[in-house]
Amino acid sequence: MPSHTTPCIVVLSCLLLLLSLSQCQGLLSPTFYNKTCPNALNIIRTGVNQAVSRERRMAASLIRLHFHDCFVQGCDASILLDETPTMESEKTALPNLGSARGYEVIDDIKHELETSCPGIVSCADVLSVAARDASVAVGGPSWTVKLGRRDSTKANHTIAETLPGPFDNLDTLISSFANKGLYARDLVALSGAHTIGQAQCFLFRDRIYDNGTDIDAGFASTRRRQCPKNTGNGQLAPLDVVTPNSFDNNYYKNLLQKKGLLQSDQVLFSGEGTHSIVLEYARSPQLFEADFASAMIKMSEIQPLTGQNGIIRKVCGAALHSSI
Ligand code: HEM
Numbered sequence: 091m092p093s094h095t096t097p098c099i100v101v102l103s104c105l106l107l108l109l110s111l112s113q114c115q116g117l118l119s120p121t122f123y124n125k126t127c128p129n130a131l132n133i134i135r136t137g138v139n140q141a142v143s144r145e146r147r148m149a150a151s152l153i154r155l156h157f158h159d160c161f162v163q164g165c166d167a168s169i170l171l172d173e174t175p176t177m178e179s180e181k182t183a184l185p186n187l188g189s190a191r192g193y194e195v196i197d198d199i200k201h202e203l204e205t206s207c208p209g210i211v212s213c214a215d216v217l218s219v220a221a222r223d224a225s226v227a228v229g230g231p232s233w234t235v236k237l238g239r240r241d242s243t244k245a246n247h248t249i250a251e252t253l254p255g256p257f258d259n260l261d262t263l264i265s266s267f268a269n270k271g272l273y274a275r276d277l278v279a280l281s282g283a284h285t286i287g288q289a290q291c292f293l294f295r296d297r298i299y300d301n302g303t304d305i306d307a308g309f310a311s312t313r314r315r316q317c318p319k320n321t322g323n324g325q326l327a328p329l330d331v332v333t334p335n336s337f338d339n340n341y342y343k344n345l346l347q348k349k350g351l352l353q354s355d356q357v358l359f360s361g362e363g364t365h366s367i368v369l370e371y372a373r374s375p376q377l378f379e380a381d382f383a384s385a386m387i388k389m390s391e392i393q394p395l396t397g398q399n400g401i402i403r404k405v406c407g408a409a410l411h412s413s414i
Contacts, residue, residue, distance in 0.1 A: 118236035118238045118239065118394060119237060120235065127206065127211055129207075130203060130206075130210070130211050133203055134203075134220055137198060137202060137220075138195070138199070138224055139227055146228065148195060149287075150286040150287025151192040152192045152196075153287075154190065154287065155193075155196070155220075156217045157280070158250070158253060159217050160392045161249075161254075162253065163246050163249060164394055164395070165217070165239055166240070166241055167241045168245045168246060169217075169245070170193060170197075170217075171407060172408060177245060180247055180249075183251045184251060185250065185251070186250060188290075188324070193406075193407075195220070196213065196216055196217060196406055197405065199216055199220065200406045209402055211402070212241045212402050214241050214400075218235050228286055228335065230285075230337030231337075233384075238396055239395060239396065240394075241400050241401055241406075254266050255354070256353055257354070260361035263357070263358075264277060271388070274363050275367055275385075276385040276389070279371070279378065280386070281341075281355060281358060284330060284355055285329070285330045286330065286335065287329050288334070289329055290324050290325065291325040291327065292323040294317070294327065295317055297310075297356075298310040298314050299314065299319060304348060305349075305356070306349050309348070309349045313327055328351070330344060331349050339371055339375040342369075343372045345372070346359065346372050
């Protein structure tokens with residue numbers, strides 16, 4: 091081989107490496123819609139703020155919707171697809187059925203976006219920005235959302251059935267987050283979203299009736315009043331018993347007092363690997379907010395569809411292209 095070809099090969103390999111790196115990571119950008127839909131972020135924020143001022147709990151529901159989207163084949167808005175004769179939806183999977191909320195808020199925002207700039211903004215990006223705006227709307231942290239996710243054409247009901255559940259033990263929780271590239275610290279920070287929102291009685295009934303040592307007796311007895319042993323499956327209780335409507339670190343302080351509502355909340359404090367992280371967040375609201383924001387960014391970048399992959403849906407509930 092002539093000696094002058096060696097540097098050329100090295101330069102070429104470097105260029106190819108850079109290209110593949112940028113294809114893996116660099117396609118999401120905070121300015122993705124600046125030219126194509128400059129008003130996109132305002133439209134989403136206005137829609138979220140209106141929805142949260144109508145019903146404060148909606149902030150919680152929107153944050154959870156993003157989580158349940160990203161954990162099932164990545165942040166691709168697959169959770170929003172309606173059932174078709176040939177495709178089971180994620181909406182009807184047990185963790186979502188009668189539980190996930192906020193679909194209509196996202197649909198309305200998407201409708202506004204299609205009026206302003208048809209075929210440009212993905213439903214997956216709407217979910218991600220809405221989760222951030224929902225946090226801000228209830229006093230939580232803000233963060234920069236990178237944009238450019240595209241929407242899937244398919245939902246995955248089977249994976250949605252495996253979303254983390256309230257009866258999971260700590261090892262199971264840690265490994266389901268690890269499967270998505272999230273560490274135990276991310277698990278603890280993200281679970282802090284339970285500083286707002288509500289849960290249905292049948293999801294915490296066992297915990298408040300089993301007279302275990304991992305629950306405060308007074309707290310269990312208060313919760314039993316609205317969650318009878320044999321009825322009232324859908325009766326709601328706040329996930330954060332102290333400040334259910336504001337985004338703060340009381341969720342962690344509650345865990346210290348054995349007042350976590352779900353078993354999957356309380357195990358974060360009783361388990362070895364996460365105990366000290368709960369303590370850190372209970373002591374420092376600033377640290378919690380900073381870590382929550384970083385973990386939300388990580389979660390919102392799980393396996394996005396970018397470039398030529400996926401589509402921009404016309405409406406979020408159906409896999410129809412908005413543009414050709
Ligand atoms: C660690 C594993 C998790 C488990 C087992 C879990 C489980 C649950 C359950 C059972 C509910 C109540 C649902 C109902 O009653 O219908 C709930 C509510 C909620 N979850 Fe989680 N969750 C987890 C992690 C997360 C994460 C990572 C987030 C977001 C970053 C999140 C955000 C929320 C919010 C905000 C609510 C209240 C929703 C509302 O009021 O509409 N959760 N979660």
